[in-house]
Amino acid sequence: MSCLKGDSGKRTGPGRYATKDGAELTVRAAHGRDRATLRTDASVGHQELRRVGKLPAACTRPAPQGPVAAFDVFWQSFEENYPFFAAKGIDWHAVRDRYRPKVHADTTREELFTLFSEMVDPLEDAHVGVGYGDRFFGRVRSGTVMPSEELDARVKKFVLARDLKGAEHVQDFAKGRITYADLPGGKGYLRISGFSGYADDGAPYSAHLAELDRALGTVFTKERTRSLKGLIVDLRINGGGSDELGLRIASRLTDTGYVAYSKRARNDPADPTRHTRPQPFRVTPADAPRYTGPIAVLTGGSTVSAGETFTQALIDRPGGTVRIGQPTQGVFSDILPRRLPFGGMGMWLPNEEFLTRSGTTFDGPGIPPHLTEPVFTEEEFEKNRDSAFDRALKFLATRGGPQGTRDGS
Secondary structure, three states: OOOOOOOOEEEEEOOEEEEOOOOEEEEEEOOOOOEEEEEEOOOOOOEEEEOOOOOOHHHOOOOOOOHHHHHHHHHHHHHHHOOOHHHHOOOHHHHHHHHHHHOOOOOOHHHHHHHHHHHHHHHOOOOOEEEEOOEEEOOOOOOOOOOOHHHHHHHHHHHHHHOOOOOEEEEEEHHHOEEEEEEOOOEEEEEEOOEOOOOOOOOOHHHHHHHHHHHHHHHOOHHHHHHOOEEEEEOOOEOOEOHHHHHHHHOOOOOOOEEEEEEEEEOOOOOOOOEOOOEEEEEOOOOOOOOOOOEEEEEOOOEOOHHHHHHHHOOOOOOOEEEEEOOOOOOOOOEEEEEOOOOOOEEEEEOEEEEOOOOOOOOOOOOOOOEEOOOOOHHHHHOOOOHHHHHHHHHHHHHOOOOOOOOOO
């Protein structure tokens, strides 16, 4: 239908490239010069590349431009890549039949933006978006709230004043995205508000990883991993980021390697049931002190994206893990960006599934809790209650016990 130039990267070393937006890519040859793999540092998994003998015919002539062409590219991009129409009960062909007659050569950019927003609104998918300039449309699952700096600050202030009032060694790491405290009774509290923003803007992924390792080294010492009787991991306000950083944390929470999840992408433009071969991703015990005792994971509708893949990575963790709160947001895939041939417009959508050991996905409804409790409702704030946190303390009180030190040897 169309052929649009993708991003370019500057070579930074053998097989290494950096894009304008700071992404760091690794390209490796595979099975001769006509095949390769492409990997982004902050993402798990890789893409398999195949060299084609010549450009497709659509790339040898000027691409169609204008509102109608933009509509066709928008609709077709979802048709070929979006995995969840059937699960969400959306007839995407009926959507095209309803909206395409409304688009013509004189349709304005704002009118097209409004139309696209109406088309994807029923998906309730926080990884779907459309925009131009400073205009953006996206939405979350009904009944949930997207994390924001304001919400994160309000919750953090509340937690510090109420839940951590009697705690010791309260410390912030990674520009405040990670907080740790020792609770009374020998339990620990680890709050993670995102898997990005650990270092300065524009810093390479390695800098964010180094900040995380510094935090983990301070939190999971030999002495603490020996004495902890339980750990609360609070992901209730977590805006996502790098799945790889989540696996890094999980590696400090087990002595036994296991598969965290598998990942696959849609792989046929006409058949939504065909996918790439699933890539499994393992949690490998870190060569450093590790905590292997009971964990209570706090989640809610504002647990998003990489916050959810980290939650999923703890499902099969040996050692006892319970989820408390509300279901997560229900978006796991990396986001596939597409430029539209009109007015500088762009779109974003998911094309992947993160699979459990049994081959299911939590996209849409999110990962459910084992124990349901309200999460940061106005009533909870007004009555100075944190029901999920209190439930976690009660659970760990029945499960806790001194753990042997895990030094990675």
